[in-house]
Amino acid sequence: MxxxxxxxxxxxxxxxxxxxxxxxxxxxxxxxxxxxxxxxxxxxxxxxxxxxxxxxxxxxxxxxKYKYSGIVPLLFNLIGKEIPIDAEPIVNYSFNILILSIIALVSFINLIGYYTSIYLINKYNIDNRFPKYKKIINYYEKTNIYFIYFEIILCLLALISLIILSLMVLGIFTIF
Incomplete structure (x- = not known):
């Protein structure tokens, strides 16, 4: 138990x-x-x-109240032309195309300066003076210079016509 x-x-x-x-x-x-x-x-x-x-x-x-940023609207205000906030869509479109065209034009001018510097390097025989850079210079000498010039002229004409047409739509540039 x-x-x-x-x-x-x-x-x-x-x-x-x-x-x-x-x-x-x-x-x-x-x-x-x-x-x-x-x-x-x-x-x-x-x-x-x-x-x-x-x-x-x-x-x-x-x-x-600002719709755009950058220096381009400031330049337009200095000219005396202003893009209204409630503008039509075609005006906004052309203004944006204008900004892009100006950027492309500046970039393309830099490209022209680059190729001009290559031309000057060849003209003054920089590759003989500085043999350290001879490989780089020879690489760029192989490009077809006439094709590059033709392309530069063609693109500059296209970009300038884009800018002029955009300015005409905005009413800033008039021919007559």
Whole structure:
């Protein structure tokens, strides 16, 4: 009988330990769920804050009266011509084409300067004076110089005509 009581006590103790372990597992599961909920709530709060900041920034940009940036609109203001904000789409289109054409023209003028420098290097025999750069100079001598000149003239004519047509559509340049 004493043995039965001791066995019952041991079984009861094991049952209590198992119950405590089960409760601990449940508590850990609840804690994990609570942590996940807290993380999600923090993320939602961060997203709301970002959305508020974005709305404020968008509102600031909507309040701006300027539609273009750069030096070209400044030059037009110095001339006395101004592109209105509520202009027709064709005017905005031609203004953007004008800006792109001017950029392309400046880039192309740089290309002409580059090839002119190659011509001057050949004219004054720089490759003999500086043998260190002979390989680079020989590489560029192999290009067909007449083809390059023809291409330069053709593209300059196209870009200049684009700029003149854009200026005519904007009303800044008139022939008559």
């Amino acid at each position: 004493l043995v039965e009581v001791v066995l019952n006590l041991m079984i009861m103790k094991k049952i209590k330990i198992m119950i405590i372990k089960i409760k601990m597992i449940k508590i850990k599961a609840k804690m994990n769920i609570m942590m996940k909920i807290k993380k999600k709530m923090k993320m939602k709060m961060k997203m709301k804050m970002k959305m508020k900041k974005t709305k404020v920034q968008n509102k600031k940009f909507k309040d701006l």
